Amino acid sequence: MPSTHLGNLLGAALRHQRQRRELSQRQLAGLAEVSQTAVARIERGERSPSIPVLERLFAAMDVQLVVGVEPLDTHLDARIDELAARPIAERIDDLGLDRMMDALKDFPQALTGSTAAVLQGAPLPVDAVEIALRWEDSKRFTAWLAAHYGQRWNARWEEFGGVWLEPEEPGEHRWSTLYGEIRATMCDELPETVEVRHGGRDYRVVPLVELELTEPRAADLLRRYRDRRRATGD
Structure with missing residues (x-):
């Protein structure tokens, strides 16, 4: 699936939070009960994850995703x-x-x-x-x-x-x-x-x-x- 602007932003935010906590993709995947492949694809912007999956990933790092809007x-x-x-x-x-x-x-x-x-x-x-x-x-x-x-x-x-x-x-x-x-x-x-x-x-x-x-x-x-x-x- 081609990367999207929103997918890239979500992937960058996930990678940043994971690296701040010095977690590997495998460790984060284990905490959130998803596959390491899924974490890697989300971070690269190659996958559009469901909201429940995103919430589990960020919650596993004791943070939450905040949605906002900006001008076109x-x-x-x-x-x-x-x-x-x-x-x-x-x-x-x-x-x-x-x-x-x-x-x-x-x-x-x-x-x-x-x-x-x-x-x-x-x-x-x-x-x-x-x-x-x-x-x-x-x-x-x-x-x-x-x-x-x-x-x-x-x-x-x-x-x-x-x-x-x-x-x-x-x-x-x-x-x-x-x-x-x-x-x-x-x-x-x-x-x-x-x-x-x-x-x-x-x-x-x-x-x-x-x-x-x-x-x-x-x-x-x-x-x-x-x-x-x-x-x-x-």
């Missing part, structure tokens, strides 16, 4: 073109990034996802500050959220509020706060970062090459941006 390709391309014409400083201001970084200054962190890509020059759409945080800082982060009017994304209601703030609780790691929206990647150790500087300020960001390996959505947007540049001859 033509709208997304137009948005990327629009952002490419704007200075990075404007995009940083629109995101309220510096205000959020000042508020989170006491937390060890790394900027990741599309936020990190923007700071490295890629004009990707970003609607929330994306950071990596350590699990050991989870309780302090929960207290910070409570003190700054944090509300967690409720996938059932498709709005913020009505669910527990704690990252340990099931659900997407996404919160609205007094300073804007945060999307967090919770991890045992922070990823390796590089330093970039804009407007007299330094930011610690996950490098583009690492984003393409570990962040499926950012990787897809980066590929789209590069394809767009080649198509327009930039």
Whole structure:
């Protein structure tokens, strides 16, 4: 079966979660009670798995799959073109990034996802500050959220509020706060970062090459941006 865009995204997300836990395909297959061949084909985007199979695979790694939507390709391309014409400083201001970084200054962190890509020059759409945080800082982060009017994304209601703030609780790691929206990647150790500087300020960001390996959505947007540049001859 030919690979599809959605199949590739699902495969990349599954592979990323498995590798983070240092599991082999055989080990994950055993935990989820599926065949190793099925895991391999899903990760390569060669198989469109059923929802129950996907749920078992992710549940075996103590995570769950969150479904979202995004604009159609033509709208997304137009948005990327629009952002490419704007200075990075404007995009940083629109995101309220510096205000959020000042508020989170006491937390060890790394900027990741599309936020990190923007700071490295890629004009990707970003609607929330994306950071990596350590699990050991989870309780302090929960207290910070409570003190700054944090509300967690409720996938059932498709709005913020009505669910527990704690990252340990099931659900997407996404919160609205007094300073804007945060999307967090919770991890045992922070990823390796590089330093970039804009407007007299330094930011610690996950490098583009690492984003393409570990962040499926950012990787897809980066590929789209590069394809767009080649198509327009930039």
